[in-house]
Amino acid sequence: MTDGKDSWKAKLACVWGGELVSVLTSSILQMGFVWHITLTTNSASMLSLASLAGFLPLALFGTFAGAVVDRLPLRVTLVGADLFIAAVSAVVAVVSLTGALPVWVVMAALFVRAIGSSLHTPAFQALTPLVAPAEHLTRLAGVTQAVQSGGYILGTAIAAVIYPLWGLTAMIALDVAGALIATAAVLVARLNVGGAGQGTQAGEKDLGLAAQARALAAETADGYRVLRGYRGLFALLWCGFAFTLVFSPISALFPLMTLDHFGGTTGDAATAEIVFSVGMIAGSALLTATGGLKNRALTVVAATALYGVATLAAGLLDAGGFVAFLAMSFLMGLSSPFYSGPQTALMQEKVPPEYLGRVFGLYGAIMSWALPLGLAFSSVFADAVGAPAWFVGAGAAMALLAGVTWSIPAIRRIEE
Template sequence: MAECPKPISSGSALTSWFMKLGFVWGGELVSVLTSSILQMGFIWHITLTTNSASMLSLASLAGFLPLALFGMFAGTIVDRLPLKHTLVGADLFIAAVSAIVAAVSLTGALPVWVVMVALFFRAIGNAFHTPAFQALTPLVAPPEHLTRLAGVTQAVQSGGYILGTAIAAVIYPLWGLTAMIALDVAGALFATAAIIAARLDVGGVGAGDAAEAPANAGGMLSQLRALVSETAEGYHVLHGYRGLFALLWCGFAFTFVFSPISALFPIMTLDHFGGTTGDAAMAEIVFSVGMIVGSAVLASWGGFKNRAFTVVAATALYGVATFGAGLLGTGGFSLFLAASFLMGFSSPFYSGPQTALMQERVPPEFLGRVFGLYGAIMSWALPLGLAGSSLFADVVGAPAWFVGAGAAMVVLAAITWAIPSIRHVEAPHGDLS
């Protein structure tokens, strides 16, 4: 097993690892910004071209399927390769997909099926980029900074998303989808240059042995068997950390309950409060601002000493805010905005400490696989939750769904804290089975 990063011992060491992350985060901010601009452009293109809710649902499906289907195996490949190669390769792959869409759009009308295919292949790139990006920090930074750095990562991604959504509203009517695609290609190339400038030399632990043995055995079948075997090994490693494994499935339950809430936000604003599309956009923006503020607080404070308690408290706060939002009358839109802010504020305190715990506890050579598995399992919770809400939300109404989901989150917080392995996840070796 490779050595875990050692605590910093000098100012130059601090400058070294912080500069590396600074370069990567700067590139990531620009990449997320331009990607969110294009994502909104694709959504508006599908909406204006088809005026079909089912087509938007298919677009969401195209965006989640690659992570759900390939995420766990993508994590195994991430562990085999140097992280610089994976991050650069994923960014360039996404840029190439966008460039092809731009070329098609220049020939005339852009068919919706081309957008769907592009969303699918861009998501394949993200299936590799996400676990690689999450595995980077613990390989570069000292372990005592991981929770705060998780807050910075959340802020970078949330900030890029909210700015991208706002800028997209200006660019689309002025210059159209082709300009958005060009920006996305430029953003991916900028992120690639930033990663190269960071001069990363981490990752790929044991990659040579892992990749060489199947090649000598011969054939694609041997490669596939090795991939499945290494993925299963990553699952067994995660399963060995009882607290982290229990948090994973509590997170699955949370995502299952949460996912319909995000989809019902516009319905609450438009139908229950009688608001406009501008009001619906305001609720989304306030939620994102809450995420940025929460990320900043997490980065400066770090959360409670027991990070599992931070996760539980965030779950409970999210539940209380959701429950309260569902109880509001038709004239309570301003209070709904306050509840939206609290929901967004609690999100980094839910995901950040979990990310830091996995980065700290899981051996470096398994980080890609563990994050790939985590992302794949969470991806399956999203459509299951949305499917459940589509069956019952129209019957009970959005406010009642908010009340029920909020109560379920509070109960889930209590159940999570009642699990001993989660409660003692910070104890030395207390998390291992």
């Protein structure tokens, strides 16, 4: 599975370097789209619709995208997804050069770009265990968290400079360039992994479209059965679904806590977001250096508990506790990589390589459905109870979930 004592390090470094550039430029463009919709419509509902357009393909297509990933060599999927996303951006650039850019074009672009992401994400997550030795997977999961978090934070900051100076067209051009750089990095790395399902694919070339769709659905179902066979991983998946349900409204309520409860400014709200992101990078670095606790399931449980306690404490602060709120925001960010990194490493290590794409596709699709459900629930009740009370309730629920997670025997024995 590995091909040389040190060559795997060079391959991953090359691909991750391209990914960092791609995440950076994509983050710049995403912020540009958000600002374009905001300035054009001045509508909160349109921003919500834009968020829906960005996540819906992951929920709808992510389930089956993993089966496609397992059929093809990873370099084909990674390069194809990057070039597809770049092509969508190029079309938007052409439209923007002809005059005013309609909001519906931006919405459509967000939706279609997310289809490419639904293929790219499971392929990228499946890459590491196919290239690197198993004993390094948890630390490497910390590196991937740092690459993606760092690219997002830098992209958001750079977007604030580029948008007023050169506008959306320049951001689109950067995104196309970033996708091309990521493509070149994959080609230079000369990846020769994945594609375990090529034999099946070749045998189905003469089948009709309906038969191929049935075959794809059957392969997806096989991935679900494989995941269900690992009882500890399967239980962690649904505990993660419950965590995402509780967590998703918290990120949306962050600005309300700062502006309404603490009486802060938009600058203070941005500071809280930055502190959370810095905590994520610090957590990623710490996970990379230490690998977390020996029992990775215990690492996940401890991270859930820390996130819950920090959220609960943030909700209990009075109106003069903004500095303490920043400290709690840092702890929330710090715990995040210790929650997601070990889970990723466990799946990478235990799931057979030919099923990795399907398992990660299913995982991403299930988490994508949890996000809107949590946000929909909070939109009904958060205004009635207030952001601080919601933080208290969500924090208590997370702490309780940590206890429930650790009480499941299959999760406690997951390393066995």
